Amino acid sequence: MPRRTRSLAAAGIAGVILAGSAVAPAVAAPVGAGWGRPATTDRTSPTEARRVDRVPTPRIDWYPCYDYAECATVRLPLDYDKPHGATTEIAVLRVKARDQERRIGSLFVNPGGPGGPGTDMALAAPYYLGDEVLDRFDIVGVDPRGVGSSQQVRCFASVKDQTRAYAGLNVAFPWTRAEEKAYVVASKAVGRGCSTTGRPLSGAMSTAEVARDMDVLRRAVGDRKLTYLGFSYGSVLGQYYANMFPDRVRALVVDGVLDPRAWVGQGRDRGLLQEDRMRSAQGASRALREILARCDAAGASACPLAGGAARAYETVAQRLRAAPLVIEDPDLGSVTIRYSDFVGASLSALYDPAGYQQVVAITAELLALTDPATAAPARERARAAVVRLAAEARQQARRYDFPYDNNLETFLGVDCTDANHPTDAASWPERAARADQRDPYFGRAWAWATSPCARDTWTVRDEDVYTGPFDRRTSAPVLVVGNYWDPATNYRGAVSSAALLPNSRLLSSDSWGHTAYGTSACATGAIDAYLVRGTLPARGTVCTGDVQPFAEPVGGPAADRAETAKRTLAGQGAPRRGEPKRLPPVVAPLPAVGTLTVR
Structure with missing residues (x-):
């Protein structure tokens, strides 16, 4: 073998x-x-x-x-x-x-x-x-x-x-x-x-x-x-x-x-x-940009964000910067997804060779959940996926x-x-803000x-x-x-x-x-x-x-x-x-x- x-x-x-x-x-x-x-x-x-x-x-x-x-x-x-x-x-x-x-x-x-x-x-x-x-x-x-x-x-x-x-x-x-x-x-x-x-x-x-x-x-x-x-x-x-x-x-x-x-x-x-x-963030930003570009090139059959992947990611980021997403769940109670949680989850996913799948999935799910126009079936599927991730994160959290x-x-x-x-x-606040402007x-x-x-x-x-x-x-x-x-x-x-x-x-x-x-x-x-x-x-x-x-x-x-x-x-x-x-x-x-x- x-x-x-x-x-x-x-x-x-x-x-x-x-x-x-x-x-x-x-x-x-x-x-x-x-x-x-x-x-x-x-x-x-x-x-x-x-x-x-x-x-x-x-x-x-x-x-x-x-x-x-x-x-x-x-x-x-x-x-x-x-x-x-x-x-x-x-x-x-x-x-x-x-x-x-x-x-x-x-x-x-x-x-x-x-x-x-x-x-x-x-x-x-x-x-x-x-x-x-x-x-x-x-x-x-x-x-x-x-x-x-x-x-x-x-x-x-x-x-x-x-x-x-x-x-x-x-x-x-x-x-x-x-x-x-x-x-x-x-x-x-x-x-x-x-x-x-x-x-x-x-x-x-x-x-x-x-x-x-x-x-x-x-x-x-x-x-x-x-x-x-x-x-x-x-x-x-x-x-x-x-x-x-x-x-x-x-x-x-x-x-x-x-x-x-x-x-x-x-x-x-x-x-x-x-x-x-x-410049660790530079490496992470380059990896994310390349994943989103390859998503567009792969097409919708391979990537659900194709046709505007970078725009979709930024849309989720803007919505969460404006206000956290709060999901009520009968088992977990109130689940809050902040902008920093979205970025942190993306960074963690990038550690894995197959993490591009997680980046795309969490972006697509949050895009649906933060859009009031999302149809009920799609919203429920996204909600279930995000709640499942939140439960796993809660188990692993320090x-x-x-x-x-x-x-x-x-x-x-x-x-x-x-x-x-x-x-x-x-x-640090001012220094960190400058770092974010340099490496989004x-x-x-x-x-x-x-x-x-x-x-x-x-x-x-x-x-x-x-x-x-x-x-x-x-x-x-x-x-x-x-x-x-x-x-x-x-x-x-x-x-x-x-x-x-x-x-x-x-x-x-x-x-x-x-x-x-x-x-x-x-x-x-x-x-x-x-x-x-x-x-x-x-x-x-x-x-x-x-x-x-x-x-x-x-x-x-x-x-x-x-x-x-x-x-x-x-x-x-x-x-x-x-x-x-x-x-x-x-x-x-x-x-x-x-x-x-x-x-």
């Missing part, structure tokens, strides 16, 4: 994403004195080497967990300048290589977020990674400090205090003046809480600290050099490691790439919104009740500590994600953050993978990161959704070949995703894949070699604030 892969989005991975693509020939990696090694390599700085190398190699006491995995916790220095001082507990999970006699080593994986639990991604590995990778590597996931099953950051003393502080954040993003005011108040409360009660861990969650943890754990699992696969924000972690420890890289792949200079914000960019530097939910605080603990942000949260619909959504990071209220700092350089020559190539239509990590981030790293190769993908792995045999095969054998795709390779908008009717097989996978997975353990890749235990994209899906 031919190997089948599943996109990370269909697999439920954030941060987290077949036949028919033209696979470009692989070529050998640049060869110097050994496997994939250039003639010259930059060295780990004496400061970084001293920090990590004087930490004793931890003994990892693995125990069986989750039927087919092994788990452990390790205590690592809270501050690497004080290797024998305070520690923090780090959770680690591995799925052992299926062919232990031919095992290459360990593959560290990270799903992004920031704040995504790597242990969940490693546990899900049998459902999305290729068979050759699963045969040859122990798959190792680490929950970064403060995250998941590691010692958790807590910015408030109780759920009650947290709930009160978060009161203004429970919208996808603020639209009205009242919502903006409440959002700013809540952002300041969260920033102050994380800068006081959240200490000291909130000030020790920078990407640099996680890269140091990963280097110590690399040594602990017995690997001389690091093999790594990072998605989305995990691309930042991968690039930090490559530049902090350039001579300790065996193979490093980043997929869904953020330019680390834009992430940090340097020089004149220090006072800009992080979104002004990274509730700031018992137990303590620190997902937002893990995202902020990394982003606010790593990066430079504007000084005053009160400046999604500018506000991405801009507001970092409002708790305003420097006047987020005052906790990590004195050992890493701010560059990001152009080190690594001991093995860095494979940089960018997706043309990614709504979260703009393709231009992959281009600029690859241009920055002298020993790198750019692999482009004309595919949909967030990240490229699993969207085609071309992209997946190229990444697997590099991880296992050190061969790189030919320069200029562009893969083509299997799922392309309106290549099949709306509501066709692509719409059913995730649901079918959920049903087939129920009650089963890890798949055996050659079995179809199916949906893993859900690792949902992390919400930054409200219901917004983040990187």
Whole structure:
């Protein structure tokens, strides 16, 4: 049976994403004195080497967990300048290589977020990674400090205090003046809480600290050099490691790439919104425009909005900006659909390669429901569909009740500590409005994600953050993978990161959704070949995703894949070699604030 892969989005991975693509020939990696090694390599700085190398190699006491995995916790220095001082507990999970006699080593994986639990991604590995990778590597996931099953950051003393502080954040993003005011108040409360009660861990969650943890754990699992696969924000972690420890890289792949200079914000960019530097909204806007254009080209038989798809989308947006849609339902009660809900739902859909179907469906349904002239049968069908979506959203929505939910605080603990942000949260409304003018619909959504990071209220700092350089020559190539239509990590981030790293190769993908792995045999095969054998795709390779908008009717097989996978997975353990890749235990994209899906 031919190997089948599943996109990370269909697999439920954030941060987290077949036949028919033209696979470009692989070529050998640049060869110097050994496997994939250039003639010259930059060295780990004496400061970084001293920090990590004087930490004793931890003994990892693995125990069986989750039927087919092994788990452990390790205590690592809270501050690497004080290797024998305070520690923090780090959770680690591995799925052992299926062919232990031919095992290459360990593959560290990270799903992004920031704040995504790597242990969940490693546990899900049998459902999305290729068979050759699963045969040859122990798959190792680490929950970064403060995250998941590691010692958790807590910015408030109780759920009650947290709930009160978060009161203004429970919208996808603020639209009205009242919502903006409440959002700013809540952002300041969260920033102050994380800068006081959240200490000291909130000030020790920078990407640099996680890269140091990963280097110590690399040594602990017995690997001389690091093999790594990072998605989305995990691309930042991968690039930090490559530049902090350039001579300790065996193979490093980043997929869904953020330019680390834009992430940090340097020089004149220090006072800009992080979104002004990274332009995630630009990627989302481009993807939406292309979907609507292809809808028109496909015609009414393939897309119900054909003949004016962009106009239909804007009509729904205008109507919801003017007033929310309120639907009364006997089971759910009053269901309110705001403009921000419409945009947030669109953005979430764009994460999935088949998400164009959801974008079209929700637009058509809301177009009918907001038009008083819609006939009763059509109105009832649309109402039922929207209520069903609202019920699903309500089940998945974050509730700031018992137990303590620190997902937002893990995202902020990394982003606010790593990066430079504007000084005053009160400046966000104007800044977000400008972002929305530049990148319609999604500018506000991405801009507001970092409002708790305003420097006047987020005052906790990590004195050992890493701010560059990001152009080190690594001991093995860095494979940089960018997706043309990614709504979260703009393709231009992959281009600029690859241009920055002298020993790198750019692999482009004309595919949909967030990240490229699993969207085609071309992209997946190229990444697997590099991880296992050190061969790189030919320069200029562009893969083509299997799922392309309106290549099949709306509501066709692509719409059913995730649901079918959920049903087939129920009650089963890890798949055996050659079995179809199916949906893993859900690792949902992390919400930054409200219901917004983040990187």
